[in-house]
Amino acid sequence: MKVFSLEGKKILITGASSGIGAKIAIMAAEFGACVTLTGRSMEKLNIVRNHMKANEHDLFPMDLTNEESILQLSSSGHKFDGVVYNAGVIDYTPVKFINQAKFNKIFDINFTAIVLLNGLFIKNKRLNKNASLVFVSSVSSQLGVQGTALYAASKAALNAYARITASELAIQGIRSNSISPGIVKTGTHIGDDVTNLAVHESKYPLGYGTPEDIGHLVIYMLSNASRWMTGTDIKIDGGYSLHS
Amino acid sequence: MDINKFIEKFSQQFDETDADVFTPEIVFKELEEWSSLTALSVIAMIDDEYGVMISGKEIEGAEHITDLFELVVHKKNN
Secondary structure, rough: OOHHOOOOOEEEEEEOOOOHHHHHHHHHHOOOEEEEEEEEEHHHHHHHHHOOOOOOOOOOOOOOOHHHHHHHHHOOOOOEEEEEEEEOOOOOHHHHHOHHHHHHHHHHHHHHHHHHHHHHHHHHHOOEEEEEEEEOOOHHHHHOOOHHHHHHHHHHHHHHHHHHHHHHHHHOEEEEEEEEEEEHHHHHHHHHHHHHOOOHHOOOOOOOOOHHHHHHHHHHHHHHHOOOOOOOOEOOOOOHHHHH | OHHHHHHHHOOOOOOOOOHOOOOOOOHHHOOOOOOOOHHHHHHHHHHHHHHOOHHEEEEEOOEHHHHHHHHHHHHHHH
16 A cells, blocks of 8 residues: 555664664665665675665665764765664663663663764754654563663663654654564574573564564554654564563 | 682572582572573673673573583683
């Protein structure tokens, strides 16, 4: 259906070199978008682009925690109709082991980098009218999974940030929402056996998710089909939180 | 690396189990207090104290505290 199309839209996706971000980039291209992909490795970004339906896609290799790179990206000529803040890191540090270095490591990438980049996009007028901002949070931001204090707190901060952004940008017709996925099987997560210490797939009534499951939701959030939705968070977790 | 210090640090991740239960040959996963949170704490302790990252699989593969100690020694030297 045309309302779900991303034809003519310019979309930025952070953390697009692997996992969920890469899948979102490939799907957004299938739905007609011109995609700007950021990630740390140019080589990996190139591999993703080779899987994308051809269009005027851009690759922007960068480290999101590098302020210089953020300034470059936000002052480049690009203007976007949608941004998917997907880059993030998982962490399983029990509360008693949290220290300043660990706190910085998780919050720098999961929260601070996004706040700085998004702020500059708005300040530098890099977002088109009616743009859609999608912040990839986590269902753990609403739960009590042991070991996830830093990760969950950084994502909860992101949910709050997305809501306030929605409030401030509504006047421009710009929408801001977060999505809160449960565990998704990606290249990195399959190998992430520490995750298995904290959670087990049997706790997921519908099993772990796939990157496509998240991609479909993000396409909807970026498309005009969700034009009346802003300031909300969508949980997508295969029923994991049903029993919590 | 001193195994006694390692065992002491390991035992500190428990709150209810008597300290003298912790011997090099104890099968730590059979301890009543052992849980996924203890496993995460042991991983964090080893990272903090020895600068070595061990995986969940490696914890699962270890039976005695000595197995973990030898793994940490091996990783530190390689």
